Amino acid sequence: MLAIFVAVAALAAIVAAWFLWRLAARRDTVTSDAMSTTGAGIAPRAEFPSSGLLVSEAVLRSTGSSSTAIWEALEAAAVPMAVQYYPVSESEITRYRTVPVNAAAQKSMVDIVNALNPNSPTLYRVLLPKGAELVKAVGASGFRGFARNGGKITSQAVLKPVAAGGAIAAGWPVFAVAGTVMVVDMLAQKELRAHQRKVETILGRQEERHYIERITDQRSADAQLTRAISLMLDGHNPNLELALKSAYDEFHRSQQFLEKYRGVTEKLVDSDGKVDYRRMQEVLGGKTKDLDHFLRELHLARGAIAIRRKALVADAAAVALVDPTNPYTALRRFLDSQVHELEDADIVAAAITTMLTEVQLKGRWHDGDKAVAEKQQRLRALASPPAVDDATELLFLRTATGEIVQVIPSSEDEEPKEITSKE
Structure with a gap:
């Protein structure tokens, strides 16, 4: 099954990802302090389309922004993760319920939202590496193997691939690991x-x-x-x-x-x-x-x-x-x-x-x-085995007030949230 092999690989993957995340966090802090001290200006923010598919700079360079080549490039990427994003209306938001965002995902989502700087409520769908492929990351520099989340990606997002750089790229590995663990838990x-x-x-x-x-x-x-x-x-x-x-x-x-x-x-x-x-x-x-x-x-x-x-x-x-x-x-x-x-x-x-x-x-x-x-x-x-939708997704919403929340479709079974431990 998809998640059987995650345990062994997550061990090595998290080690590398954690270091990258901590180093990136320290680098960002040092840079911010230096700019505050010297009074240096903030670099102008790049303009992004209102909807698109956020991928690493390496993936975008290898495809030349071609939508037909984006999936093949993600298959070969060291960290094959992407984030689909698009604006949503108030009526669409009512289809979801919110759950708390953990610290690992929170930092990455803040970096993504700050970079994209949306003008309206925006939904982010995190597309993760295949769990079975993580085992190949042991002793190697990357995960490899991309999951397309059951083909739920809209064509308009694929037609507008944009690059993730800076703080986003630095936090990409830990976000991939954290997201994969979260999906295993939910599934x-x-x-x-x-x-x-x-x-x-x-x-x-x-x-x-x-x-x-x-x-x-x-x-x-x-x-x-x-x-x-x-x-x-x-x-x-x-x-x-x-x-x-x-x-x-x-x-x-x-x-x-x-x-x-x-x-x-x-x-x-x-x-x-x-x-x-x-x-x-x-x-x-x-x-x-x-x-x-x-x-x-x-x-x-x-x-x-x-x-x-x-x-x-x-x-x-x-x-x-x-x-x-x-x-x-x-x-x-x-x-x-x-x-x-x-x-x-x-x-x-x-x-x-x-x-x-x-x-x-x-x-x-x-x-x-x-x-x-x-x-x-x-x-x-x-x-017969029960019907279980194994296309579990990670969805985040940037609200009109700028708040970042994790969301789950309201139609999903809410029972797991009500279960408590014997502790």
Whole structure:
């Protein structure tokens, strides 16, 4: 999946990005002080179009402002990030709700807004590197690999590429890292809630209390990680031990379930390509022949994988910020092994899900075709992965008063914001 490999790569990427950001901040402070002391004038601000696609100077130079070449240049860029911006009306603003902006994003957005100097409320859409490509940045000078955010970029923005320079360019790497971590966090919350809703749709009275506790544990682990990531992005060093333990406990509990049924579903398929539903009930449903129990555990396992993925990102980022000069050679080997373990679990869960959603059921000679078809339809529906929009975006708004806020479409599920930690 897109974010599986982020954890290992974020370690090296954040180290370099953090240094660039801190050095740029000190440089800006020194320059500002010097100009104040000498009374030197401020250089005239470049004129930018009211809407466009903000890219690095290197990208713009390589394309000659050609809209047809901009994506190819971003694919090859060391830090393949861009910011689409365009003015919005008051009616459009009502489609969004606001959330606090973390310190890492705040500085970068202030630099961008100051450079563009918009005359009206403006929306900024941050286009980030592919999470899977960040792993290639380990030991290299850049991320490579650009994600086009599901093709949501408007043609008019691409037709007006403009260059990011000065303070913007200096803060570009840390903004890319911070943004990628934020997207991983938001996507994990979406995945977790979606799988838990599937569990809730197939709860019986006897199992309700047990699964409410399971769901609560997962939400608590996820909320603790989100809190730690928020603190990290605000420049603090959060204590991750409790959050990591909760995430790992949930993952290992589900990992045992996945290992138990690794390859089992494939063996249920007969030579005719079909599966006897009574045999499936016996193998997957246990003594009670309860297939619903199996399906609930499968969705909880998918949720636990999402939490574990986010935990790896948070762990790698947090330790890197504690000591940016430390190469963390031993820890990187550990994190690499954890990524492979996570990937293996994800492969097993996906294989089981695919088999159950494509299964062709059959019954005994006395079973009616209609009854078998109904069982097949129900099984496929309950086993199918929930629809999750993985094109999570980072959106910022510069209001008419000059305030910078992060915004989220109002139609998105607000539940994650209401979840609190057990701490």
